[in-house]
Amino acid sequence: MHEQxxxxxxxxxxxxxxxxxxxxxxxxxxxEVGPLSGVEPLLLESxxxxxxxxxxxxxxxxxxxxxxxxAECRSCRQQFEVDAFDFRCPDCGGxxxxxxxxxxxxxxxxxxxHEHAKISS
Amino acid sequence: MTDCTKTINVRRDVALxxxxxxxxxxxxxxxxxxxxxxxLSSPGAGKTTLLEATARRLTPRHSMAALVGDxxxxxxxxxxxxxxxxxxxxxxxxxxxELPLVRRGLExxxxxxxxxxxxxxxxxxxCPASHxxxxxxxxxxxxxxxxxxxxxxxxxxxxxxxAMLITKLDLLPHVPFCxxxxxxxxxxxxxxxxxxxxxAIQDTGISAWCDYLCQLRSERLAAYQExx
Ligand SMILES: Nc1nc2c(ncn2[C@@H]2O[C@H](COP(=O)(O)OP(=O)(O)OP(=O)(O)O)[C@@H](O)[C@H]2O)c(=O)[nH]1
Ligand SMILES: [Mg+2]
Ligand SMILES: [Zn+2]
Numbered sequence: 359m360h361e362q363x364x365x366x367x368x369x370x371x372x373x374x375x376x377x378x379x380x381x382x383x384x385x386x387x388x389x390e391v392g393p394l395s396g397v398e399p400l401l402l403e404s405x406x407x408x409x410x411x412x413x414x415x416x417x418x419x420x421x422x423x424x425x426x427x428x429a430e431c432r433s434c435r436q437q438f439e440v441d442a443f444d445f446r447c448p449d450c451g452g453x454x455x456x457x458x459x460x461x462x463x464x465x466x467x468x469x470x471x472h473e474h475a476k477i478s479s
Numbered sequence: 480m481t482d483c484t485k486t487i488n489v490r491r492d493v494a495l496x497x498x499x500x501x502x503x504x505x506x507x508x509x510x511x512x513x514x515x516x517x518x519l520s521s522p523g524a525g526k527t528t529l530l531e532a533t534a535r536r537l538t539p540r541h542s543m544a545a546l547v548g549d550x551x552x553x554x555x556x557x558x559x560x561x562x563x564x565x566x567x568x569x570x571x572x573x574x575x576x577e578l579p580l581v582r583r584g585l586e587x588x589x590x591x592x593x594x595x596x597x598x599x600x601x602x603x604x605x606c607p608a609s610h611x612x613x614x615x616x617x618x619x620x621x622x623x624x625x626x627x628x629x630x631x632x633x634x635x636x637x638x639x640x641x642a643m644l645i646t647k648l649d650l651l652p653h654v655p656f657c658x659x660x661x662x663x664x665x666x667x668x669x670x671x672x673x674x675x676x677x678x679a680i681q682d683t684g685i686s687a688w689c690d691y692l693c694q695l696r697s698e699r700l701a702a703y704q705e706x707x
Contacts, residue, residue: 360575360606368493375487385484389493394635396609443634444667453670462493468486 361401364462365409372467373414381469384418388466392425392459393443399424402462427459497611501578504613508596509703514696515596517612519636520620521629522602525646525679527555529620529688530597532679534562536689543595546584548576555599564588575606578613595692604633615699616692622647623654627661630668637668644688648678 399422406420427440433452518526545565547555556567566584600607619640630637677684
């Protein structure tokens with residue numbers, strides 16, 4: 359349910375990018391998900407296939423990069439990978455902010471183009 | 480003519496616009512003096528009972544309104560209506576509230592200028608964690624009857640909350656629930672969590688909870704005035 363509405367938002371953004379670049383067909387949409395994205399990759403993939411069918415993104419693949427949780431200590435600036443959701447700084451025990459792994463990130467969009475009609479970007 | 484593929488680099492949070500929208504709403508409500516509190520828990524942890532006790536304690540001195548989310552029925556709004564302006568948000572099956580529903584609820588109440596707006600989310604420790612309802616304070620409730628192992632199982636909910644309320648304290652002698660264990664588990668995930676203990680049906684801890692709310696309201700609203 360949640361994945362469906364995320365994919366709807368994602369497809370809208372992909373559509374806008376595609377138009378901006380004058381492309382018709384989408385080949386691949388690459389996203390990044392992490393342990394706190396609130397997204398289950400398998401469900402995201404099936405929602406994508408379902409909602410892309412019959413649209414400009416029909417047949418496109420959704421490439422999902424699964425990343426780990428990265429954080430930075432707000433006291434000592436140490437950057438580290440969060441293990442087992444333990445958010446205490448391993449060096450000083452300080453409070454941290456998350457750098458990566460808590461969102462659904464649109465990384466890139468691959469579109470079909472033709473050599474004779476090179477698209478400038 | 481050869482077919483080729485061109486890759487356009489984007490690197491953008493898909494929820495960027497939704498986050499900006501929620502932030503704008505949060506600012507609007509803060510500037511006119513409303514602190515928005517999003518209450519989350521598993522079904523039956525005691526959100527509505529807490530709101531009833533909170534309303535009794537707060538309303539002599541402060542104004543408040545409540546938006547209550549459920550899949551079906553207006554039972555929770557019926558419970559709260561005798562005490563405070565309350566609107567039911569029925570999601571028709573969806574397992575969480577989203578900002579457009581909250582806006583509709585506010586409209587139904589006539590966009591009231593209250594000190595506190597409480598949003599009781601749908602009972603669920605998963606999806607509501609991913610939806611910003613323009614709240615200034617996110618509070619997760621854990622009842623003594625549901626086990627002390629919940630934070631580690633639902634890390635996003637606890638990571639994104641600023642406060643945790645341990646509810647149904649009166650049942651502590653009857654259930655295997657360790658307050659220290661749940662505190663430690665939650666603080667590992669969110670070391671900055673404020674933790675309070677309440678028993679809404681006996682009115683225990685409610686005055687400390689209301690003091691906490693008032694203190695937070697002053698702090699948060701002042702922070703938004705400075706941004707102005
Ligand atoms: N013993 C005891 N029972 C409580 C307490 N608070 C709530 N309850 C009971 O727990 C049950 C659920 O309480 P609600 O307040 O309806 O819980 P809720 O979180 O609003 O439930 P949903 O909206 O359905 O998710 C009710 O039978 C309450 O009477 C408490 O402090 N002690
Ligand atoms: Mg309720
Ligand atoms: Zn540190």
